[in-house]
Amino acid sequence: MPDNGRMDPEEFRSAGHELVDWIADYRMKVGSLPVRPVVAPGDVLRALPATPPVAADALSDIVADLDSIIVPAITHTQHPRNFAWFPANASLSSVLGDLAAAGLGVLGLSWQSAPALTELEQAVCDWMRQLAGLSDAWSGTILDGASTACLVALLVARERATSSSLRRGGLQQEASPLTVYCSREAHSSVAKAALLAGYGSDNLRLVDAPPPGYEMNPSALAAAMAADVEQGRRPAAVVATAGTTGTTAFDPIRDIAEIAGRHGAYLHVDAAMGGTALLLEERRELLEGVEEADSVCWNPHKWMGMVLETSLYYVRDPAELVGVMATDPSYLRSSVDGAVVQYRDWGIPLGRRFRALKVWFQLRLDGPAAIRARLRRDLANASRLASLVGAHPDWRVLAPVRLQTVCVRHEPEGLGADALDAHTLAWCEAVNATGRAHLTPAKLEGRWMVRISVGAEPTEWDDLEELWTLMREAASERS
Amino acid sequence: MPDNGRMDPEEFRSAGHELVDWIADYRMKVGSLPVRPVVAPGDVLRALPATPPVAADALSDIVADLDSIIVPAITHTQHPRNFAWFPANASLSSVLGDLAAAGLGVLGLSWQSAPALTELEQAVCDWMRQLAGLSDAWSGTILDGASTACLVALLVARERATSSSLRRGGLQQEASPLTVYCSREAHSSVAKAALLAGYGSDNLRLVDAPPPGYEMNPSALAAAMAADVEQGRRPAAVVATAGTTGTTAFDPIRDIAEIAGRHGAYLHVDAAMGGTALLLEERRELLEGVEEADSVCWNPHKWMGMVLETSLYYVRDPAELVGVMATDPSYLRSSVDGAVVQYRDWGIPLGRRFRALKVWFQLRLDGPAAIRARLRRDLANASRLASLVGAHPDWRVLAPVRLQTVCVRHEPEGLGADALDAHTLAWCEAVNATGRAHLTPAKLEGRWMVRISVGAEPTEWDDLEELWTLMREAASERS
Numbered sequence: 034m035p036d037n038g039r040m041d042p043e044e045f046r047s048a049g050h051e052l053v054d055w056i057a058d059y060r061m062k063v064g065s066l067p068v069r070p071v072v073a074p075g076d077v078l079r080a081l082p083a084t085p086p087v088a089a090d091a092l093s094d095i096v097a098d099l100d101s102i103i104v105p106a107i108t109h110t111q112h113p114r115n116f117a118w119f120p121a122n123a124s125l126s127s128v129l130g131d132l133a134a135a136g137l138g139v140l141g142l143s144w145q146s147a148p149a150l151t152e153l154e155q156a157v158c159d160w161m162r163q164l165a166g167l168s169d170a171w172s173g174t175i176l177d178g179a180s181t182a183c184l185v186a187l188l189v190a191r192e193r194a195t196s197s198s199l200r201r202g203g204l205q206q207e208a209s210p211l212t213v214y215c216s217r218e219a220h221s222s223v224a225k226a227a228l229l230a231g232y233g234s235d236n237l238r239l240v241d242a243p244p245p246g247y248e249m250n251p252s253a254l255a256a257a258m259a260a261d262v263e264q265g266r267r268p269a270a271v272v273a274t275a276g277t278t279g280t281t282a283f284d285p286i287r288d289i290a291e292i293a294g295r296h297g298a299y300l301h302v303d304a305a306m307g308g309t310a311l312l313l314e315e316r317r318e319l320l321e322g323v324e325e326a327d328s329v330c331w332n333p334h335k336w337m338g339m340v341l342e343t344s345l346y347y348v349r350d351p352a353e354l355v356g357v358m359a360t361d362p363s364y365l366r367s368s369v370d371g372a373v374v375q376y377r378d379w380g381i382p383l384g385r386r387f388r389a390l391k392v393w394f395q396l397r398l399d400g401p402a403a404i405r406a407r408l409r410r411d412l413a414n415a416s417r418l419a420s421l422v423g424a425h426p427d428w429r430v431l432a433p434v435r436l437q438t439v440c441v442r443h444e445p446e447g448l449g450a451d452a453l454d455a456h457t458l459a460w461c462e463a464v465n466a467t468g469r470a471h472l473t474p475a476k477l478e479g480r481w482m483v484r485i486s487v488g489a490e491p492t493e494w495d496d497l498e499e500l501w502t503l504m505r506e507a508a509s510e511r512s
Numbered sequence: 513m514p515d516n517g518r519m520d521p522e523e524f525r526s527a528g529h530e531l532v533d534w535i536a537d538y539r540m541k542v543g544s545l546p547v548r549p550v551v552a553p554g555d556v557l558r559a560l561p562a563t564p565p566v567a568a569d570a571l572s573d574i575v576a577d578l579d580s581i582i583v584p585a586i587t588h589t590q591h592p593r594n595f596a597w598f599p600a601n602a603s604l605s606s607v608l609g610d611l612a613a614a615g616l617g618v619l620g621l622s623w624q625s626a627p628a629l630t631e632l633e634q635a636v637c638d639w640m641r642q643l644a645g646l647s648d649a650w651s652g653t654i655l656d657g658a659s660t661a662c663l664v665a666l667l668v669a670r671e672r673a674t675s676s677s678l679r680r681g682g683l684q685q686e687a688s689p690l691t692v693y694c695s696r697e698a699h700s701s702v703a704k705a706a707l708l709a710g711y712g713s714d715n716l717r718l719v720d721a722p723p724p725g726y727e728m729n730p731s732a733l734a735a736a737m738a739a740d741v742e743q744g745r746r747p748a749a750v751v752a753t754a755g756t757t758g759t760t761a762f763d764p765i766r767d768i769a770e771i772a773g774r775h776g777a778y779l780h781v782d783a784a785m786g787g788t789a790l791l792l793e794e795r796r797e798l799l800e801g802v803e804e805a806d807s808v809c810w811n812p813h814k815w816m817g818m819v820l821e822t823s824l825y826y827v828r829d830p831a832e833l834v835g836v837m838a839t840d841p842s843y844l845r846s847s848v849d850g851a852v853v854q855y856r857d858w859g860i861p862l863g864r865r866f867r868a869l870k871v872w873f874q875l876r877l878d879g880p881a882a883i884r885a886r887l888r889r890d891l892a893n894a895s896r897l898a899s900l901v902g903a904h905p906d907w908r909v910l911a912p913v914r915l916q917t918v919c920v921r922h923e924p925e926g927l928g929a930d931a932l933d934a935h936t937l938a939w940c941e942a943v944n945a946t947g948r949a950h951l952t953p954a955k956l957e958g959r960w961m962v963r964i965s966v967g968a969e970p971t972e973w974d975d976l977e978e979l980w981t982l983m984r985e986a987a988s989e990r991s
Contacts, residue, residue, distance in 0.1 A: 039603055039604065039605070039878060039886065039970075040603065040608075041604070042537070042539040043536065045535070045536050045604035045607070045608070046532060048608055048877075049529075049532030049535070049536070049608065052615075053525060053528030053529055053532060053611075054525060055615075056521075056524070056612070056616075057521040057522065057524050058521070060521040070626070070627050070628070072627050074627070074848050074851045076627070076631075077630075077632060078631045078634060081631070081632065081635045084639070084642060085639035085640075085642055085643050085875055086639075086880065088879055089878060089882065090877060090879075091877075092608065092877065095872070095873060095876055102628065103616070103628045103632070106626075106628035107616065107626045107627070107628050108618070108625050110618055118621060118625070121617070121863070122617070125520070125521065126518070127614075128524070128611070128614040128617070129519075129527055129528065129531050131614040132531055132610075132614065133531060133578065135607040135610040135611065136531075136535030136538065137535075137582070137583075137590075138589050138600070138602025138607070139586045139587070140587070140597070140600040142597060144553070145549075145587075146587050146596075147549070148549050148551050148555070148556055148585045149549070149556045149581065149585035150586065151556075152554070152555075152560070152585070153582070155557060161564075163563060163564055177656060177861055178863055179862075180860055180861045181860055184860060188708055198710075199707040199708070199710070199712055200707075200712075201712055201713065202689060202712040202715065203683070203689070203707075203710045203712020203713075203714070204683045204684050204712070205683050205684065205689050205710065205711070205715075206689065206712065207684045210681060210682070211684060221840075221862075222839070224839065225837070228678040228679075229667055229678070229836075229837075229860070231670075231682045231684065231709070231710035232684070233677060233678055233681040233682020233684065233685065234680065234682075235681045235682070236682055236684075338518070340614045341619065341863060341865045342861075342863075342865060357708075358704070358708075360700035360701070360703060360704050361700075381659055381704075381708070382656055382659045382660055383700075384600070384657055384820060384821075385820075386821060393574070396564055396565050397569040397573070398519055398568060398569060398570075398571065399519060399568060400565060400567055400568035400569075401565065402566070402567075403518070403568065407518065491518075
């Protein structure tokens with residue numbers, strides 16, 4: 034390395050080729066690795082020096098450590114038999130877009146600092162809107178994730194309900210409490226956002242979402258809102274979920290919008306997972322009514338395959354969002370203010386990466402048709418797996434397969450509820466311990482079940498057949 | 513592209529080499545490009561298709577568009593004569609770390625999902641702590657930026673002051689208002705964070721920070737806090753700035769900590785810019801007293817050179833932070849909870865990228881000694897420039913050069929205040945219009961000045977000499 038303290042472009046060229054090759058090799062072999070990490074707490078820390086480096090290393094030293102320390106200690110999200118949590122595809126096309134962003138090293142502070150960063154973000158957000166069949170009443174930006182999007186939405190809702198209390202005495206001077214509503218199947222980030230936005234847990238209503246579909250019950254929502262109003266509280270926001278974490282349930286957005294509208298409450302749709310379904314015309318009905326919402330969050334960094342952190346946030350009224358988020362210091366003023374979009378005023382951070390490049394690269398290199406074909410493959414595979422599982426006498430599919438997630442339980446005769454819970458966790462762990470597939474358990478109606486989240490990019494039907502064999506072996510050995 | 517909708521590893525290998533070469537070429541030639549974008553609002557949008565792609569493109573098509581559409585439309589942050597805003601170096605070593613993160617495509621949801629992501633983050637945060645000479649009482653994480661860090665700090669402060677109102681009725685049920693204090697030279701993100709956290713603008717105190725140093729005046733802080741207490745308000749938090757955006761002033765942290773302590777107020781240190789000074793033993797006195805704070809934010813993605821978004825956030829009491837940020841849904845529970853760090857509970861987002869790799873790569877590939885040498889070069893260059901400017905009869909250096917930022921004004925005789933403002937903006941714009949250097953104006957004491965923020969990785973003394981020539985030419989033509 035040169036003594037001016039930086040890797041120069043020629044060194045980068047050679048090290049970059051080496052690293053690209055390493056990534057290509059990793060992706061080729063990932064299916065042969067144990068899906069789940071095989072380390073105990075502290076193992077990685079103990080493998081690393083306790084003190085910072087002194088001399089400069091070569092890339093080959095780091096690559097050796099990637100192989101020996103890092104790779105054995107991660108869940109291989111890109112593995113064809115990773116069925117844990119949600120799909121989190123990092124398509125190689127979007128990896129290139131992300132690399133271009135890092136390589137250009139552009140700092141997005143304002144339109145002025147990087148017009149292309151701003152306007153490409155406008156363009157790809159609009160392309161994604163068109164691909165999703167959303168109307169042109171929506172304006173979009175790219176946030177880091179759905180937790181942040183929900184926090185932003187609940188902050189805007191708070192300010193709407195209090196006529197901009199942030200420009201006065203803040204939330205602390207509000208006399209009658211504001212309330213927030215979501216399904217009890219909503220993601221934990223909704224409750225977190227409500228608490229961080231200052232509403233307080235006493236004012237968060239987890240609305241019933243009963244079996245068999247686990248969607249929010251609109252009557253229960255209406256009743257909860259009416260009861261709050263009666264007691265002097267003010268319904269400020271409803272969060273509807275399109276694709277819950279547990280069972281991929283879709284709350285009935287149209288009904289919810291109608292009820293929220295009666296109270297002037299803000300409606301945010303958390304379509305972090307389910308938004309990708311909008312790409313498929315035949316599944317758009319799952320989000321029927323979404324046009325009535327105030328904001329929608331959709332994470333292309335999940336099933337669709339864009340590198341983290343690519344979370345689309347669409348609003349119908351950018352002026353309302355900007356009214357809450359804007360600051361205007363002198364060092365950011367420019368002669369074009371007003372004529373351009375300033376994305377710093379659409380979210381929490383000031384400086385931003387060139388996130389739009391990931392979207393641009395994936396849409397152009399893979400193409401929407403191929404992406405849609407892959408999504409349809411996953412839906413067909415999930416549905417086929419659900420049929421196999423459902424046809425087996427000892428197995429149950431616990432929720433409608435609305436998308437690519439299959440929720441199952443092995444229920445051999447004669448097990449009480451607690452024993453069944455133990456059995457569920459045991460066979461799931463046994464499958465995971467093989468290293469050949471990875472599943473995550475979750476609670477449904479207070480009892481453990483196992484989620485099979487289909488949708489890693491390389492997952493084909495063969496992988497699901499192998500999983501089903503592993504599941505039956507693991508479950509039968511234990512019953 | 514294959515019809516399964518993804519770029520395969522062999523296609524990635526070849527396209528990756530092409531893109532790495534393009535980045536290396538870009539970095540080699542960046543110094544010959546106009547620093548500032550040469551486009552008008554809407555130019556980039558008009559150059560892009562209004563509708564999404566239909567067929568899949570080749571990487572070479574995208575690279576051609578990068579050259580023709582994107583590169584002319586960004587401020588070249590990595591340009592040797594970019595003196596705008598703050599340095600935002602994307603060192604090529606950290607670009608590689610960021611590429612490794614994208615290529616692995618790991619999803620950090622919990623320790624369990626990616627032990628290496630969690631433990632490498634623990635390790636590099638601790639290495640950085642050691643390099644900065646901070647005591648081992650600090651525990652760190654990597655957030656996206658200083659705006660988020662400040663919001664997190666003010667949320668924790670709010671909950672400390674209200675004994676966890678988020679677990680009850682929220683901020684809206686607090687009777688006596690909470691107040692927040694920062695210097696009037698603090699970054700706009702402090703006010704934004706206070707407003708988003710619900711304190712309200714009426715309860716934000718911008719404390720005097722007078723010339724010549726523009727540091728917060730501790731007596732004014734003490735007086736403001738005492739007046740608030742007298743009027744029944746409760747001082748909840750103070751934000752001290754280490755390296756203000758305007759003049760790189762350092763608030764006197766030790767005095768501020770003592771005053772905050774009297775009122776039990778939380779103390780956050782925004783060392784987004786100034787934190788890097790801690791790497792240099794001879795500059796650590798600038799942050800004297802930092803050990804008394806509750807939290808510190810430091811952005812290695814600025815001067816130090818790590819790719820965005822690398823914002824270190826250190827706290828003295830992780831349990832207090834986790835108490836505000838934690839959620840515990842069943843699908844994230846694991847048998848090792850309690851034995852490990854769960855970074856999802858240290859900030860707002862749930863899922864995280866493998867951010868620690870950027871830090872690991874830069875520290876190992878460049879090495880701390882070379883990084884420190886570069887920082888010292890920048891300090892010497894800034895100081896030398898300040899001497900030249902200060903020695904010229906018509907030019908003034910407006911603030912002490914504490915770090916790498918030189919604040920200047922050309923003050924020819926006979927100009928009134930408004931004419932001087934116009935002259936300042938005019939010569940700054942004239943320098944920028946040459947495309948050979950980029951400066952940003954800012955207000956100081958209500959009047960325009962020009963900031964010269966030294967510290968792009970490739971900036972050498974020659975570049976500053978060229979800038980000084982451009983400045984004198986531009987200013988003399990106009991006076």
